[in-house]
Amino acid sequence: MTDRPTLAGGATLAITGSGGSGAVTAGLILLAAVGRAGYFGLLGRSAGPQIRGGESAAMLRFGLRPIECMGDRFDLLVGLDWENVARFADELPLDRDSLILTDAQAGPIPEILVRSGAQVRSLPWKALADAAAEGRVNMVALGMVGAMLGLPLDALEAGARTTLGGKGGRVLTPSLDCIRSGYSAADAVPVSPSALAPAVARWNISGNEAAGLGAVRGGVRFVAAYPITPASEVLEWLAPRLELLGGSLLQAEDELASINMIIGSSFGGVPSLTATSGPGLSLMVEGLGLAVASETPVVVVNVQRGGPSTGIPTKSEQSDLNIALYGLHGDAPHLVLAALGIRDCIDTVEWAVGLAERLQTVAIVLSDQMLGQSRAIIDPPGDRPFGAGERPRLLRPIAQDADPDHRRYRPAPDGVSPMALPGLPGGMYTAEGLEHGAGGTPSSRAIDHAEQLDKRLHKLTGFDYGPDWAEIRGEGDHLLLTWGSSAGPVFEAAERLRDSGTPTRAIALRLLAPLQRDALLEAIGSAGSILVVEQNQAAQCFAYLHSQRALPEHARSFARPGPLPLRPAEIMRALTDRDGREET
Amino acid sequence: MDVAGITPTLRAKDYKSDVAPVWCPGCGHFSVLSAVTKALAHLKLHKERVAMISGIGCSSRLPAYVDAYGFHGIHGRALPLASGLKAARPDLTVIVAGGDGDGFSIGGNHFLHACRRNMDLTYIVMDNEVYGMTKGQASPTTQPDWAKSKLTPHGTGMRPFLPTAIALAAGASFIARGFAGDPNGLTKLLVEAIEHPGFAFLQVLSPCQTFRPEQKEWKHLVHPVETAPTDDPVDAARFIQADDGMALGLFYVRRLPVWQPQNQPTATPADLEREFAL
Numbered sequence: 001m002t003d004r005p006t007l008a009g010g011a012t013l014a015i016t017g018s019g020g021s022g023a024v025t026a027g028l029i030l031l032a033a034v035g036r037a038g039y040f041g042l043l044g045r046s047a048g049p050q051i052r053g054g055e056s057a058a059m060l061r062f063g064l065r066p067i068e069c070m071g072d073r074f075d076l077l078v079g080l081d082w083e084n085v086a087r088f089a090d091e092l093p094l095d096r097d098s099l100i101l102t103d104a105q106a107g108p109i110p111e112i113l114v115r116s117g118a119q120v121r122s123l124p125w126k127a128l129a130d131a132a133a134e135g136r137v138n139m140v141a142l143g144m145v146g147a148m149l150g151l152p153l154d155a156l157e158a159g160a161r162t163t164l165g166g167k168g169g170r171v172l173t174p175s176l177d178c179i180r181s182g183y184s185a186a187d188a189v190p191v192s193p194s195a196l197a198p199a200v201a202r203w204n205i206s207g208n209e210a211a212g213l214g215a216v217r218g219g220v221r222f223v224a225a226y227p228i229t230p231a232s233e234v235l236e237w238l239a240p241r242l243e244l245l246g247g248s249l250l251q252a253e254d255e256l257a258s259i260n261m262i263i264g265s266s267f268g269g270v271p272s273l274t275a276t277s278g279p280g281l282s283l284m285v286e287g288l289g290l291a292v293a294s295e296t297p298v299v300v301v302n303v304q305r306g307g308p309s310t311g312i313p314t315k316s317e318q319s320d321l322n323i324a325l326y327g328l329h330g331d332a333p334h335l336v337l338a339a340l341g342i343r344d345c346i347d348t349v350e351w352a353v354g355l356a357e358r359l360q361t362v363a364i365v366l367s368d369q370m371l372g373q374s375r376a377i378i379d380p381p382g383d384r385p386f387g388a389g390e391r392p393r394l395l396r397p398i399a400q401d402a403d404p405d406h407r408r409y410r411p412a413p414d415g416v417s418p419m420a421l422p423g424l425p426g427g428m429y430t431a432e433g434l435e436h437g438a439g440g441t442p443s444s445r446a447i448d449h450a451e452q453l454d455k456r457l458h459k460l461t462g463f464d465y466g467p468d469w470a471e472i473r474g475e476g477d478h479l480l481l482t483w484g485s486s487a488g489p490v491f492e493a494a495e496r497l498r499d500s501g502t503p504t505r506a507i508a509l510r511l512l513a514p515l516q517r518d519a520l521l522e523a524i525g526s527a528g529s530i531l532v533v534e535q536n537q538a539a540q541c542f543a544y545l546h547s548q549r550a551l552p553e554h555a556r557s558f559a560r561p562g563p564l565p566l567r568p569a570e571i572m573r574a575l576t577d578r579d580g581r582e583e584t
Numbered sequence: 585m586d587v588a589g590i591t592p593t594l595r596a597k598d599y600k601s602d603v604a605p606v607w608c609p610g611c612g613h614f615s616v617l618s619a620v621t622k623a624l625a626h627l628k629l630h631k632e633r634v635a636m637i638s639g640i641g642c643s644s645r646l647p648a649y650v651d652a653y654g655f656h657g658i659h660g661r662a663l664p665l666a667s668g669l670k671a672a673r674p675d676l677t678v679i680v681a682g683g684d685g686d687g688f689s690i691g692g693n694h695f696l697h698a699c700r701r702n703m704d705l706t707y708i709v710m711d712n713e714v715y716g717m718t719k720g721q722a723s724p725t726t727q728p729d730w731a732k733s734k735l736t737p738h739g740t741g742m743r744p745f746l747p748t749a750i751a752l753a754a755g756a757s758f759i760a761r762g763f764a765g766d767p768n769g770l771t772k773l774l775v776e777a778i779e780h781p782g783f784a785f786l787q788v789l790s791p792c793q794t795f796r797p798e799q800k801e802w803k804h805l806v807h808p809v810e811t812a813p814t815d816d817p818v819d820a821a822r823f824i825q826a827d828d829g830m831a832l833g834l835f836y837v838r839r840l841p842v843w844q845p846q847n848q849p850t851a852t853p854a855d856l857e858r859e860f861a862l
């Protein structure tokens with residue numbers, strides 16, 4: 001790359017600045033603008049440890065196909081100023097082909113960025129901003145960068161309107177002026193006309209909003225939760241919208257309360273969910289065991305962050321698989337799912353709600369900060385529900401009549417016994433967390449324990465989950481196997497390997513428990529090299545799959561902790577470099 | 585409570601389930617169970633419109649003994665379980681029952697927030713100043729010099745938790761004390777508590793026959809509250825601070841806003857999706 005990025009397949013750029021510089025706002029506008037211009041896009045953001053303000057970076061990748069991960073490097077770094085940017089340097093891989101755009105008046109570029117060999121261009125943003133009434137450097141830079149990227153001015157203006165519209169004309173009008181002034185001052189000739197507008201209107205959505213939408217599509221009408229980063233946006237999205245749907249959100253005193261509240265509301269017949277992150281999930285596990293034992297459907301969306309303990313609240317990691325799988329005491333079978341991308345947060349959460357309801361159990365859905373707090377331009381979700389059947393199959397079996405012989409926990413062929421809802425005459429029972437007999441009366445007899453344990457296990461293992469337990473792409477003797485948000489870089493790595501002559505297939509697990517072992521072994525087939533990819537230190541998924549005898553002996557692990565996102569190139573290297581340090 | 589559902593024919597015993605209580609003979613909790621069934625009969629509530637919610641402890645076994653819907657949850661979490669149910673199902677009469685350990689120790693935080701949330705719930709705490717179920721350890725209401733537990737051989741050395749004072753400070757809108765040895769008085773208080781629109785807290789002195797046999801003396805120590813219930817929190821605080829812990833009756837009742845979501849649907853999920861379209 002020379003003076004400007006080539007636009008053929010889009011570009012990857014980062015905008016950085018100190019608190020108040022408006023880097024993230026500029027990123028949000030740019031995402032909306034590339035969407036308007038017919039591109040897909042993905043916007044991640046990174047913030048310093050400050051509660052409010054402080055330095056931040058917006059990272060945008062856009063292109064002609066759905067964008068599922070950030071890629072390996074940045075074409076363009078837009079430096080509004082350089083205060084504290086060194087804190088992000090390791091999140092901003094640049095190279096000799098990268099271009100740094102800045103204004104010389106913003107001060108010297110930090111050495112750590114210069115060392116990358118990236119080219120530098122200084123542009124007169126500050127002068128242009130000073131020339132305008134209430135001028136804003138970020139908006140001038142945005143206009144100029146938009147022009148250099150070949151985006152139509154009206155797409156940028158529309159992006160600004162949707163992003164800043166809520167702030168009123170006093171913010172919007174000068175911003176639009178600055179965007180126009182930057183746009184017309186750009187000397188670069190826009191590359192090729194922009195991508196074709198898609199037939200269906202695409203969506204601009206974050207993973208946390210997507211999880212909230214999946215919940216209400218699945219029928220959730222009650223949520224109780226305690227705020228926690230990076231899950232709070234799920235709750236912020238849901239609170240006013242549940243009211244419109246006739247439901248409600250209750251802000252609980254803690255997560256011990258929130259999980260028990262949703263068990264109560266679900267017992268009352270209303271599909272219920274909570275969203276949290278690692279520390280909150282830790283507090284919930286006793287309650288989850290109660291939901292398993294009492295066979296009360298509940299869904300927990302766990303937006304993972306760096307752990308253990310308070311860990312790294314604002315950064316991503318896939319290190320809560322173990323607690324999701326094994327955190328509950330006793331033999332407590334339940335569902336564990338993982339969203340494979342931002343768009344997949346919609347479908348996977350919706351599916352989890354349906355499964356929890358149908359199977360009267362707990363579903364934990366693992367998302368993470370990377371998915372939850374990033375935004376993407378996506379195609380709207382499809383109409384096909386996940387799983388083997390139609391949506392009605394996923395309704396909770398409810399006892400309809402006053403059946404004198406109604407016994408809440410009576411073993412049934414599929415293990416799921418109809419549940420009477422309070423209000424139904426003749427259906428009265430006491431839901432029980434103590435082990436119980438078929439009628440619900442506490443029992444410590446071996447025969448009752450065995451019967452109820454089997455009931456709760458077999459209703460999950462005997463269910464037909466259909467083809468959506470995993471997403472499988474491509475063919476090849478090499479196999480990349482992953483779960484959750486690592487699917488994005490893994491899919492890209494597999495595709496690039498195929499393109500470069502190394503046939504590679506990718507399997508991303510969406511349903512982790514119960515593990516669809518037979519289907520997985522069949523999908524693995526006779527793959528010659530297998531690499532299990534995940535973003536945690538302990539290779540949690542690799543160990544789990546081995547414990548389930550779902551992996552051939554020669555499978556290897558590539559596991560490393562967050563907070564840096566997994567990048568396609570490192571996955572490709574780990575697969576091909578058999579002698580690498582990743583060898584397990 | 586729901587006054588629409590009236591069943592004129594049921595008697596107290598019709599509200600008893602056929603599950604036999606696990607309690608020790610002479611346990612105060614038996615009287616509480618009978619008072620609950622009498623109150624339900626008095627109020628002519630449809631059994632299926634009543635939900636009895638509890639945590640863990642001897643006292644928390646009560647729901648299974650009532651012929652109604654019930655949830656025997658986990659230790660200390662009865663109030664959130666009940667709050668979630670009531671939020672989702674305002675049509676039900678939701679009664680929460682438990683012990684002093686369940687409600688004031690492990691569940692203490694929920695007690696504070698249930699008082700201030702003021703949902704239309706009735707909360708009965710069977711206070712025996714001991715953990716009965718785990719065989720006799722000190723609870724938050726145990727006197728500091730009670731040294732009969734191996735865990736606290738010198739007593740707890742801590743002043744006891746004052747449930748009525750805490751309830752008042754946390755914003756409860758109905759505060760009363762009953763006694764298992766006074767079944768009629770207890771039934772009357774229960775009826776009032778269930779009828780009260782808001783969070784009704786009823787402390788019931790309920791002797792533990794097995795680990796606190798000296799509580800047999802309570803019947804000589806209790807006495808009716810002499811003044812009429814107040815709706816003034818300052819007067820109530822004065823009374824509660826001067827109370828010897830043995831006064832029986834309704835101390836404080838006040839109409840306060842009840843927290844209860846009641847939203848009518850005006851949109852579908854498909855309507856909400858439009859906000860995402862570019």
Ligand SMILES: Cc1ncc(C[n+]2csc(CCOP(=O)(O)OP(=O)(O)O)c2C)c(N)n1
Pocket residue numbers: 640641642643644659682683684685686687710712714715716717718723
């Ligand atoms: C999380 C947890 N911790 C400890 C226990 C053990 N436990 C069961 S009941 C109980 C105390 C019950 O005391 P109280 O609530 O006063 O009821 P009582 O038996 O006196 O009626 C304890 C500590 C438990 N079941 N769960």
Ligand code: SF4
Pocket residue numbers: 606607608610611612613642643712716717791792793794795
């Ligand atoms: S141990 Fe005490 S509280 Fe428990 S049942 Fe026996 S007498 Fe009642």
Ligand SMILES: [Mg+2]
Pocket residue numbers: 641683684685710711712713714715716723
């Ligand atoms: Mg007790």
